[in-house]
Amino acid sequence: MGMFSRHYHRRWSDHDHYFGPFTYAHEKRGHYRPLAIVLGSGDDEYPGCDLRLSGFGHTLILALPQVLKPWRRKVEAKTWDAATIERLGRDWYWDTHEREYGFTCSEGHLSVMLGRQTNDSSTEQRWSKFLPWTQWRHVRKSFYGINGEHVATLPNTGKSYVGDPGRWERERAIEKTTPTVVFAFDDFDGERLSVATMIEEWEWKFGTGWFKWLSLFRAPKIRRSLDLRFSGETGERKGSWKGGTLGHSIDMLPGELHEPAFRRYCIKQKMTFVSAHEAA
Incomplete structure (x- = not known):
């Protein structure tokens, strides 16, 4: 022993x-x-x-x-x-x-x-x-306006940016024409900043390769998010060697639009919501 x-x-x-x-x-x-x-x-x-x-x-x-x-x-x-x-x-x-x-x-x-x-x-x-019968495949990325109206959809061609040379330019062009909403807020330390928000949505279907037909028997996965682009560093790490954040995305709740989603984010991140939204 x-x-x-x-x-x-x-x-x-x-x-x-x-x-x-x-x-x-x-x-x-x-x-x-x-x-x-x-x-x-x-x-x-x-x-x-x-x-x-x-x-x-x-x-x-x-x-x-x-x-x-x-x-x-x-x-x-x-x-x-x-x-x-x-x-x-x-x-x-x-x-x-x-x-x-x-x-x-x-x-x-x-x-x-x-x-x-x-x-x-x-x-x-x-x-x-x-294993292709266990995986999800990305099929589209969609953009939505101020009131949640559909603006444009980019289907996933299944190719990388190298294999689809014009893909990056098409995505940037659609992003530039998608309406954004700007909010003013005070960060946790009282600094006045602003954020531009945009609604995006991704969809995945079940099965890849020869097993794409499995999506007929399983509901797709859909994720709607609010893209955040801040005017300056935010968060408790800003100013340190780790640095704050300049932008990321948050999940949106069903039926939620720009302002309710960002207000919810402010509460979680110890920020103070300041202004009503304005179209950018």
């Missing part, structure tokens, strides 16, 4: 329980809850192998003898000084990383481990992919 407690316990979470060579943990919803079967070689910190089984929030890890050796390579120590080389009797060191075989699946992302895990994409032996 002493050997297991000294060398074989595998820490997994803040809720671990140890039983000889076993580690058991249970994570509540909202935490990392993968589906996984992984055999690992261990490393310098945790000598010996382990087999991890995870599913439905439960994880069980079994410590094993060294049936699988870690991956390592000999590296020339170019930055060592002469005294260090003389003291150690060598001018090299071992770069050691764990080997893993198995898979993990979490939130629609599948990762298959095929050997060394170096956290370097050029040397790591891993294959990963988002």
Whole structure:
């Protein structure tokens, strides 16, 4: 039992329980809850192998003898000084990383481990992919006016800005013609500032690739937000090395327009709403 407690316990979470060579943990919803079967070689910190089984929030890890050796390579120590080389009797060191075989699946992302895990994409032996029958695809971005009237919609072409050269210019042109509303407010420290607000809306449908048809059986996800562009830095971090914020977006409630949404934001951020809105 002493050997297991000294060398074989595998820490997994803040809720671990140890039983000889076993580690058991249970994570509540909202935490990392993968589906996984992984055999690992261990490393310098945790000598010996382990087999991890995870599913439905439960994880069980079994410590094993060294049936699988870690991956390592000999590296020339170019930055060592002469005294260090003389003291150690060598001018090299071992770069050691764990080997893993198995898979993990979490939130629609599948990762298959095929050997060394170096956290370097050029040397790591891993294959990963988002499963298309678990993902949402973005289909549009829409803009709305002062009273919530529709102004324009940009469909998602499925291409990046590089693949769709005129996309960035089209988005900026629509943004410039979309009516905004300007509010004056006092920041938490009493500084008088203003903010320009604009209503935007995004829509996602379920399924990607060959599985787009799944959207026929599931309602789309729609997010309407109020885009905020401040005249100066706001927030308690302004003036510090971290800096305040000059702009971001907030979620809007159903039926909400510019002023009610921004008033709600002011209360949350310890700001004082000053002026009625005016069209910019």
